[in-house]
Amino acid sequence: MILASLEMLDCDREQTSILTLVDGDASLFLTARNLTEQSKFASRLCIQRKPDGRPRYDLRARRLRISSLHNEMKRHIPADCDYVFSLEDDGVIKPDALKRLLNVYLTHPFAGLVTGVQIGRHGIHHLGLWAADDVYEPTTITSLVPGEGVQEIDAAGMYCVLTKRGNYINHEFKPFGNNDLGPDVEWGLALRQVGFKNYAEFGVWVEHRLPDGGVLTRANTTVQQMKLTKDGGMWRQQVIQLQVE
Secondary structure (H helix, E strand, O other): OHHHHHOOOOOOOOOOOEEEEEOOOHHHHHHHHHHHHHOOOOOEEEEEOOOOOOOOOOHHHHHHHHHHHHHHHHOOOOOOOOEEEEEOOOEEOOOOHHHHHHHHHHHOOOEEEEEEEEEOOOOOOEEOEEEEOOOOOOOEEEEOOOOOOEEEEOEEOOOEEEEEHHHHHOOOOOOEOOOOEOHHHHHHHHHHHOOOEEEEEEEEEEEEEOOOOOEEOOOOOOOEEEEEEEEOOEEEEEEEEOOOO
16 A cells, blocks of 8 residues: 555655545545554645546546546645655555655756656556657657666656646646546646656656555566557557567
């Protein structure tokens, strides 16, 4: 659980606060609220989001729900916050994750977002990192392959993302296009369109927990690559099997 891994996070806790948004029932909210209150961060707030009635396992509905979650979250970000570190509850990070991402900002101070790396669990095991052929009018969007060091990207999932406060709260999160792709792609491309560059730090791998108790890691998973191509106004996907050496 992400709250447990945050207890080991290497950071200045007098300068770091925690905000937890629960999209679930009362029992889950009580558990998350108790864990949030027990943490040692400078300030602690746990809020519950009211159900919106959208189906949880419908892809297009999920994109709308994720968008609304971030639009709700940003209203609670304090004015004196410098950075927003966005995490999802099915990921487990290492203690040095935040420091590594902050270090990228030291060398790339005008970055839009800086992210870790996670393998997707929804059927296709691609990295949640994306590159477009054109950030203004993309016709192909392709997931990255595993690499080393810091690499430029165009968009990333919001599982372990660091960004400056203004880049987060000033954006209206929404799905990309006609709900063709998720709000993560839309946000990343929006940052690129106003002149920012986005980066992935391959030294920050995030374990992806599965509903059955398993976990996806780079050690136990063969990464695939996904290529999305716009064809006749619709996006079609192609899965590329990577060769394992």
